[in-house]
Amino acid sequence: MSRTIASDTFQQSSLRVHVDDNVRVALKDLKPDTEIEDNGRIIRIARPIRRKHKFALQDLAEGDTVVMYGVTVGRATCPIATGEAITTTNTEHSTDNSQPQARRDQWQAPDVSEFEGVTFDGYHRPDGQVGTANYWLVVPLVFCENRNIEVLRQCVADALGDDPYRDYKRMARAMLRGEPVDTTSSDAGQERLFPHVDGVRFLTHTHGCGGTDDDAQALCRLLAGYICHPNVAGATVLSLGCQKSQMDMLSRAIEERDPQGLRPVHYFEQQATHSETDLIRQALTTIFDGLADANRCERAPAPLSKLTIGVECGGSDGFSGLSANPMVGATIDRLVALGGSGILSEFPELCGVEHELLARCRDDQVGERFQQLMEAYQRHADAVGASFSMNPSPGNIRDGLITDAMKSAGAAKKGGDSPIVGVLDYTEPQRQQGLNLLCSPGNDVESTTALVGSGANLVIFTTGLGTPTGNPIAPVLKVASNSELAKRMPDVIDFDAGPIIRGEAQIEELAERMLQLCIDTASGRYRPRAVQLEQLDFIPWKRGVSL
Structure with missing residues (x-):
């Protein structure tokens, strides 16, 4: 039998995101019998696994939880062997919560000395x-x-x-x-x-x-x-x-x-x-x-405390939660440390990581507000026979995001790690400086419309497949999760987070570059692709179920 050893010489072949995960992500196509080293163990790939998809690091029995980002992202519906792909046929959405990684009042703000005194x-x-x-x-x-x-x-x-x-x-x-x-x-x-x-x-x-x-x-x-x-x-x-x-x-x-x-x-x-x-x-x-x-x-000139960045994702792929979203989250953390604000929306895409967000709420009142709005949204969905688990699109699933919890765990990374200071209902204006949560649907344009309506004067939009959308009054910066997309759609993409996947750049390094691009955009020195293309999408949310 031929034997293939995955090489990380030019590109990482796979990635375990969190120490508690029982899956790894394929960063490139993996052939059968490819052997992957994971914490001193050799994992043999059973069947072809396409890049961006996940594979099991241990045998999973029916009913076992699938863990990624250190949180539950699914449940095995049948036995899954070590090295076998995680798919819609063997895994379903599950929100059984593990212990949160976050802890209230334990956020370590990043070093922002390079941006001290910077204005836009x-x-x-x-x-x-x-x-x-x-x-x-x-x-x-x-x-x-x-x-x-x-x-x-x-x-x-x-x-x-x-x-x-x-x-x-x-x-x-x-x-x-x-x-x-x-x-x-x-x-x-x-x-x-x-x-x-x-x-x-x-x-x-x-x-x-x-x-x-x-x-x-x-x-x-x-x-x-x-x-x-x-x-x-x-x-x-x-x-x-x-x-x-x-x-x-x-x-x-x-x-x-x-x-x-x-x-x-x-x-x-x-x-x-x-x-x-x-x-x-x-x-x-x-x-x-x-x-x-x-x-x-x-x-x-204005201080960065006057900058409010809304974060959005659309056309996500299996790399979005590994490169673009964490990098944007690190950018928001830096802005918050400088006195500015961020807004994280799309409540259906936070389903499954509520415990992580609750652990980051500044106080019990903020946490209760988040729970109330999330539960009300879920009840409304249940009343019409819908569910947050219906959120992943065919494109998401094709690229490895097979459950809503898996998609949510990566989507929530756009909000970084800073404390949550406020929770806003749809159309409610942002008044607290820092990171806010906003109740909106997962629909890209409806959610972006809501972010700007609540006060975001700049939007960062991450995508893995390419989404040509913008906003009428707020500049929208598009971030590609992979370099192939950035090269294929250069008239749409403003920033390439692909070097993170290739191991050529660290999240922190690109976050500082991203923050500088935000400052240049806010100052009118950089004109985003969405503005150049007159992508002026505006769709109000009719408070029915729009997943």
């Missing part, structure tokens, strides 16, 4: 907030106004000479005529009329009527979060008039966040206007006047 250049608002961008916002209170929003978008883009799709339109015209396609950008050297404004953002959505009162209130609170966001100078709001989400509901939600009325907001109701032409004319007037006012605000 942001937009200082009258209420004390600091933005990483400067936008005028145009929003509809109901989907009936989406068409008028689109009319305004096209009119403003044409007036400013700022059509984000002009190069694609030029490409399409050339293709139709059979002419050579010029792929160079056509905006080189274009003068900006408002150099201190990043643009006008137009939101559209499918909400505002036909739902419950709670749905309407949630939409208004979310829109208020965007209108009062530090990256927004002011807003123009369009209402039809008869919809469920009324203007007075939105104005009250805005007043809760901006009691002094410091943010300029202009309201227009179509059913109270003489004509559509009048509506468009009046709305355009407020937009152009707002741009002129916003342009008076220029970037100025």
Whole structure:
């Protein structure tokens, strides 16, 4: 029988994440009979194992727990031999908790002396907030106004000479005529009329009527979060008039966040206007006047305590929880140590690691709040015949994330190890500096939308498969878990965490580079790929079950 010894000369072949784990992760494809050394023992691979998938380090009987990251991530549904792959046919989701690794009041903050006194250049608002961008916002209170929003978008883009799709339109015209396609950008050297404004953002959505009162209130609170966001100078709001989400509901939600009325907001109701032409004319007037006012605000130094980073993952793979997510978590730990804040969301992707997060809560009150929101979410899912265990997508499973607990253990790494100082319900604004948890679904865009609505003025989004998404008002940085993705989708990815997998860089080293990239982005010195591609996704969460 031929014998293959896995070599770590050029790349690690497999990895045990935690000392208590009973599985290892294949970092590259492993052939049958490959022998892996694990703590002095030789493990022979039984059948082919694709990279990113896990294999057993000991014989597991039916009912035995599968442990990764030191926590339970599944249960064997049949005997699994040593060296055999962990799959959906032999393992199911389980949340039987092991003892938490974390302990309250025992966090060791990382050394951040290199960043002491470092600032970012942001937009200082009258209420004390600091933005990483400067936008005028145009929003509809109901989907009936989406068409008028689109009319305004096209009119403003044409007036400013700022059509984000002009190069694609030029490409399409050339293709139709059979002419050579010029792929160079056509905006080189274009003068900006408002150099201190990043643009006008137009939101559209499918909400505002036909739902419950709670749905309407949630939409208004979310829109208020965007209108009062530090990256927004002011807003123009369009209402039809008869919809469920009324203007007075939105104005009250805005007043809760901006009691002094410091943010300029202009309201227009179509059913109270003489004509559509009048509506468009009046709305355009407020937009152009707002741009002129916003342009008076220029970037100025601000402490890192004014930076709030929301963390998100989408299109995750088997490497996400080994490279990109822990690296982002280490970045958040550094920001928190410097007085800044992080927000970790996606409650369905925290299922199975609740005990770890509870052990990190600053006090019992914060822990009880987390338990209440998590249990309420789970009850709602159960009531409609759903479960958090339905969360992993086919792409996740194909890449080795076969149970929700396995996915959750890796996803939670984005939050680092710092104490949890607050737990927010959906649309609730972040008020405590430090790491906060936010109740949101696992849907990438719904969750990113929620992070920004609660105050994140920058978002880090990790992906292993590649996810082209962004946000209308907050810059989104994309982090690849593997270098193959970074090379395959360079127009989408901003940062490559792949060197961690290859053993060429440490998490701490890349975390410092990531924090510097965040500072450069917050200062306007770096323009993320999602911003360049105009990936402006906005989807409110209708508080049903969205896993």
